[in-house]
Amino acid sequence: MIESQAVHVVITGASSGIGEALAREYLSRGASLTLVARRRANLESVAGEAPGRCHVVEADLADWRRAADWVDGAVAALGPVDVLVNNAGIQVVRRTVDTAFEDGERQIFLNTLAPLRLTTRLLPDMIARGRGTVVDIASMAGIAPTPGMLFYNASKAGLAAASESLRGELRRTGVHVMTVYPGPVRTPMETAGRAAYVETAASRWLTPTGDPRVLARKIADGVASSRARIVYPGVYGLSRHFPNLTRWVLDRFTPAVKALPAGEAR
Numbered sequence: 616m617i618e619s620q621a622v623h624v625v626i627t628g629a630s631s632g633i634g635e636a637l638a639r640e641y642l643s644r645g646a647s648l649t650l651v652a653r654r655r656a657n658l659e660s661v662a663g664e665a666p667g668r669c670h671v672v673e674a675d676l677a678d679w680r681r682a683a684d685w686v687d688g689a690v691a692a693l694g695p696v697d698v699l700v701n702n703a704g705i706q707v708v709r710r711t712v713d714t715a716f717e718d719g720e721r722q723i724f725l726n727t728l729a730p731l732r733l734t735t736r737l738l739p740d741m742i743a744r745g746r747g748t749v750v751d752i753a754s755m756a757g758i759a760p761t762p763g764m765l766f767y768n769a770s771k772a773g774l775a776a777a778s779e780s781l782r783g784e785l786r787r788t789g790v791h792v793m794t795v796y797p798g799p800v801r802t803p804m805e806t807a808g809r810a811a812y813v814e815t816a817a818s819r820w821l822t823p824t825g826d827p828r829v830l831a832r833k834i835a836d837g838v839a840s841s842r843a844r845i846v847y848p849g850v851y852g853l854s855r856h857f858p859n860l861t862r863w864v865l866d867r868f869t870p871a872v873k874a875l876p877a878g879e880a881r
């Protein structure tokens with residue numbers, strides 16, 4: 616069990632949405648934070664709320680081979696990492712035929728390979744210390760992949776599978792892994808994703824949408840109590856228990872992805 620006070624929490628993608636909400640949640644619990652993303656100004660604005668307790672790292676994690684280059688600096692600034700939150704992600708909602716392969720592979724690089732790079736970089740130290748938590752922000756897309764997100768679904772299913780398996784592997788090491796499956800949660804990513812589909816009554820009714828601050832609280836509580844996984848909003852947990860029904864609903868009711876306007880490049 617990891618209490619939040621005086622721990623070093625690393626949050627990737629802390630400049631927006633769920634990561635930003637989680638940063639504020641941990642600051643309110645007294646933690647020290649390393650905040651990682653590309654938009655330094657956004658990170659510094661969060662860091663400014665708790666002077667002396669944040670280390671800001673501007674990094675493009677899609678360059679996954681170098682995704683852990685900043686770790687030594689973060690450890691020098693705030694001490695060993697107690698909690699790693701692999702949260703940074705991108706999503707492209709687009710017809711597969713309209714998706715440039717480079718945009719697809721970037722999702723795999725950032726959403727899957729960068730978290731695996733960071734986890735494997737930090738794991739030996741956590742095991743040696745006999746404590747630590749890795750939090751992987753996967754997605755319901757890893758359980759119930761939605762048509763229109765070919766690469767995103769693959770990237771999140773890959774991260775979720777790795778995350779779930781690592782937890783068992785680490786039993787009795789003192790290191791814990793928590794896998795998080797957000798359904799729709801109100802953030803810039805969710806707004807853009809929703810806008811890419813033709814709006815239908817069914818899509819409005821079938822997609823209850825959560826609040827990033829509520830999810831952030833659940834994640835910090837989950838780390839403190841060593842939960843295996845979080846599904847939020849909770850109603851989406853039904854998909855884990857009724858996968859065939861979920862598949863049928865998704866295939867039947869997912870609205871069409873809007874076509875790109877004529878002339879727009881892939």
Ligand SMILES: NC(=O)c1ccc[n+]([C@@H]2O[C@H](COP(=O)([O-])OP(=O)(O)OC[C@H]3O[C@@H](n4cnc5c(N)ncnc54)[C@H](OP(=O)(O)O)[C@@H]3O)[C@@H](O)[C@H]2O)c1
Nearest residue numbers: 628630631632633652653654676703704754799800802804
């Ligand atoms: N919101 C949802 O409905 C939902 C549902 C399921 C799963 N998720 C997952 O939750 C996580 C957070 O998403 P969100 O909804 O909070 O989205 P968001 O508001 O768009 O935030 C995404 C974060 O990822 C960072 N990021 C993007 N590209 C990056 C790069 N190349 N290098 C480093 N950081 C990068 C962004 O920072 P910069 O742009 O500053 O780099 C930003 O801080 C993602 O992994 C997403 O897949 C979200």
